[in-house]
Amino acid sequence: MPSSGTCWATVFVVFVVFAESVDPLAKAEPFGHGMLQQFVLEPGYVNFNHGSFGCTPRHVIAAQRSYQDQQEARPDQWFRGVYFGYVQTARERIGNYTAAPNAADIVLVESASYAVNSVVRSLQLGPKDAVLLTSLAYPMVPNTLNWLASRDGFTVVVANISLPISGPQPIVDAVRQTLDAHPNVRFASFSHLASYPAFIMPVEQLIAECRGRNVSVMIDGAHALGMVPINLTALAPDFYLSNGHKWLFSPKGSAFLYVRPELQSIVVPAVVSDANAGFVLDFQYTGTRDYTPFCAITDALDWRARLGDDRIMQYNNELAVWAGHELAAMWNTTTMCPDAMVGAMNNVRLPTDNATRAYYVKAQLLQQYNTELTVIAYIGQWWCRISAQIYLQQSDFTK
Numbered sequence: 001m002p003s004s005g006t007c008w009a010t011v012f013v014v015f016v017v018f019a020e021s022v023d024p025l026a027k028a029e030p031f032g033h034g035m036l037q038q039f040v041l042e043p044g045y046v047n048f049n050h051g052s053f054g055c056t057p058r059h060v061i062a063a064q065r066s067y068q069d070q071q072e073a074r075p076d077q078w079f080r081g082v083y084f085g086y087v088q089t090a091r092e093r094i095g096n097y098t099a100a101p102n103a104a105d106i107v108l109v110e111s112a113s114y115a116v117n118s119v120v121r122s123l124q125l126g127p128k129d130a131v132l133l134t135s136l137a138y139p140m141v142p143n144t145l146n147w148l149a150s151r152d153g154f155t156v157v158v159a160n161i162s163l164p165i166s167g168p169q170p171i172v173d174a175v176r177q178t179l180d181a182h183p184n185v186r187f188a189s190f191s192h193l194a195s196y197p198a199f200i201m202p203v204e205q206l207i208a209e210c211r212g213r214n215v216s217v218m219i220d221g222a223h224a225l226g227m228v229p230i231n232l233t234a235l236a237p238d239f240y241l242s243n244g245h246k247w248l249f250s251p252k253g254s255a256f257l258y259v260r261p262e263l264q265s266i267v268v269p270a271v272v273s274d275a276n277a278g279f280v281l282d283f284q285y286t287g288t289r290d291y292t293p294f295c296a297i298t299d300a301l302d303w304r305a306r307l308g309d310d311r312i313m314q315y316n317n318e319l320a321v322w323a324g325h326e327l328a329a330m331w332n333t334t335t336m337c338p339d340a341m342v343g344a345m346n347n348v349r350l351p352t353d354n355a356t357r358a359y360y361v362k363a364q365l366l367q368q369y370n371t372e373l374t375v376i377a378y379i380g381q382w383w384c385r386i387s388a389q390i391y392l393q394q395s396d397f398t399k
Contacts (some may be wrong), residue, residue, distance in 0.1 A: 032393030063299035107283035115241035168202035198345035316344035
């Protein structure tokens with residue numbers, strides 16, 4: 001029988017081994033500057049524009065590099081089958097993360113722009129038809145649709161949204177009035193989160209307005225994945241797309257497209273390689289390119305889970321709301337929308353309506369304070385869009 005000293009020694013060794021194996025993120029600093037070590041941001045650089053291009057954590061970059069090493073070690077095996085398994089897993093994980101009815105309804109694409117082009121170029125619209133956008137649509141969407149309209153003859157109609165916004169209802173009302181005025185609308189595109197200015201759109205109500213008129217709906221969720229919860233089963237759009245590189249922390253070149261099963265047969269990739277193999281297979285290979293951003297989506301989801309997905313969203317939302325009020329009070333101005341419509345980005349009116357001064361503020365922040373800030377004009381007023389992220393903290397907005 002072992003002595004009590006031997007038992008305590010065994011317990012101590014087990015404890016030490018366990019302590020050394022604890023996930024380093026579990027011991028990480030609280031959100032804020034303590035998280036900067038997890039990213040490759042230049043020391044001293046303050047990024048208030050995470051929303052435009054995102055920022056990939058070191059862990060996910062390393063994972064992508066390992067996939068690239070596999071690709072270059074045995075290229076034939078990689079492109080003829082190995083990466084298919086990684087992509088299948090990533091599709092299943094995205095399907096679960098977005099509460100999709102079935103992972104078979106999800107494909108991975110390189111960007112929201114690619115997804116939009118895949119959908120709208122697959123539509124069969126003609127001179128008697130119209131498509132509906134709002135005035136808040138990201139420019140890529142109307143640019144693409146206007147180009148197609150010039151070729152195919154359909155009409156693009158716009159529901160104008162007055163700014164600043166008092167709540168979701170004016171958006172719903174503007175869309176309803178536009179649909180009533182244009183009964184030939186067959187397709188509509190709405191942002192889940194408007195980009196410029198940034199706020200959450202009432203997509204549930206907008207989908208319902210269209211569904212009652214037999215209008216197909218595409219939700220451009222470019223900023224949604226990782227910023228707000230997504231439930232595709234509850235939303236039930238015809239098409240839904242989102243980027244991974246902005247708020248999910250996956251590498252640049254990772255996004256997804258959801259298509260309702262009844263419509264999958266008409267949707268083809270913007271770049272056609274494998275044709276008529278089926279929805280998933282047609283998108284699985286679109287030529288020789290780097291598919292490792294798709295593979296690393298799984299690692300991004302794992303990294304978020306270790307930190308706490310809900311915790312990330314809550315921190316970013318609370319910081320964005322707080323920063324909006326803090327800057328508005330500092331400048332004696334206002335924010336663009338109610339707090340309930342804020343995700344992880346907020347809009348604050350600048351203390352000037354002079355374009356030269358607005359751009360001077362942006363330039364001086366970057367040159368003197370190494371701080372990136374986006375400024376943009378709406379209705380003759382100048383505003384800034386601020387992005388919150390787990391590597392930022394309140395002191396960044398007040399220094």
